[in-house]
Amino acid sequence: xxxxVDGPTASGKGTIARALAAHYGLPHxxxxxxxxxxxxxxALNGGNPDDAGDALAACSFADSLLDDPxxxxxxxxxxxxxxxxxxxxxxxxxxxxxxxxxxAGGAVxxxxxxxxxxxxxxxxxxxxxxxxAARAERRFLxxxxxxxxxxxxxxxxxxAARDERDRTRKDAPLVVAEGAxxxxxxxxxxxxxxxxxxxxxxxxxxx
Numbered sequence: 438x439x440x441x442v443d444g445p446t447a448s449g450k451g452t453i454a455r456a457l458a459a460h461y462g463l464p465h466x467x468x469x470x471x472x473x474x475x476x477x478x479x480a481l482n483g484g485n486p487d488d489a490g491d492a493l494a495a496c497s498f499a500d501s502l503l504d505d506p507x508x509x510x511x512x513x514x515x516x517x518x519x520x521x522x523x524x525x526x527x528x529x530x531x532x533x534x535x536x537x538x539x540x541a542g543g544a545v546x547x548x549x550x551x552x553x554x555x556x557x558x559x560x561x562x563x564x565x566x567x568x569x570a571a572r573a574e575r576r577f578l579x580x581x582x583x584x585x586x587x588x589x590x591x592x593x594x595x596x597a598a599r600d601e602r603d604r605t606r607k608d609a610p611l612v613v614a615e616g617a618x619x620x621x622x623x624x625x626x627x628x629x630x631x632x633x634x635x636x637x638x639x640x641x642x643x644x
Contacts, residue, residue, distance in 0.1 A: 438463070438543040438642055439558065441551035442634075444565035445600050445611060446514060447572035449622040449630050453565055454547035456631040457638060461545070466537045468548035468555070469517060471530050473508040474498045476516025492520040496529040511580065511587055511595060518599040521549070524608040531555065549603055552614035561638040562617035565630075569596055571623040 440457055444450040451467055458465035476486055478498040484491030507513055520526050531554075538544055538556040546555065552562040567575075573593040580587050603611040613619060618637045622630045 438560050439538055439556050440543070440545040440561045440563070440638055440642075441556050441559040441614070441617075442545065442547040442563045442565060443549055443551050443553070443611070443614065443617065444547075444563075445549075445567075445572070445603065446518075446596055447576045448565045448567045449575075449625075449627075450547045450563075450565040452627060453563070453620075453622075453630055453634045454545050457634055458545040460635055461638075463543050463545050464537070464540070465545045465547075466534065468530075468534050468546055468551065470503060470508060471533065472517035472521045472526075473513045474502045474505075475526060475530070476518075476520045477505065477508055477513050478502060479520055480516055486516050486519040489523040489525055492523045493525045493529060495520065496526060509583075510585065511576070511592065515595060515599065518602050522602060522606040522608070527608055549611045550609040552617050553612055554609045557614070561641040562614055563634055563637060564613045564617045564619045565634075566619060566621055567623040569593060569600070572596055 442450045442454040455465055475492060475495045475498060479486045479492055479495035482495055484495060486492055534546065534555045538546055552559055573589060573596055576592050577589045620630065620633050620637065
């Protein structure tokens with residue numbers, strides 16, 4: 438069974454995807470981490486994330502970079518949003534994601550274009566979203582917990598900018614894929630969101 442979990446930054450899709458993977462005993466891939474690694478590598482290379490050539494060159498990052506805690510920072514998230522608009526970058530990472538999705542036994546993947554591009558044949562498709570205000574508050578508390586100095590206003594502006602880039606990019610924009618169930622987590626507790634997701638997957642996959 439392939440489970441596709443899409444949605445904007447800080448919507449809770451990663452938490453839900455990890456919980457689904459644990460519940461169904463499936464491997465999980467946070468595809469956004471791949472784009473964060475490209476953005477981070479581009480910065481380490483001294484490249485320009487808005488330049489397609491520089492961004493593509495950064496796709497050859499070492500696997501060890503995926504363990505870098507800096508990938509979870511707001512800066513890396515912003516870089517990921519910028520490099521992800523380049524079609525050559527998306528194509529370079531497509532095969533890696535596709536291979537993970539189609540492995541024997543199935544998998545859970547979360548990102549921006551899983552149900553629409555990477556695995557449109559997924560048996561279960563979820564689109565996890567939340568208001569910008571709710572997402573900004575969550576990210577702000579998360580950053581505070583990591584002792585990262587960032588303001589709520591800055592996070593709100595950054596999320597709005599990322600949403601705009603993700604929705605309007607020409608290649609694989611952030612959309613609700615056909616057949617996907619939308620789960621708005623704005624007013625849901627973590628356990629409630631996970632329960633709603635499990636119920637949705639059970640219904641879609643005929644469990």
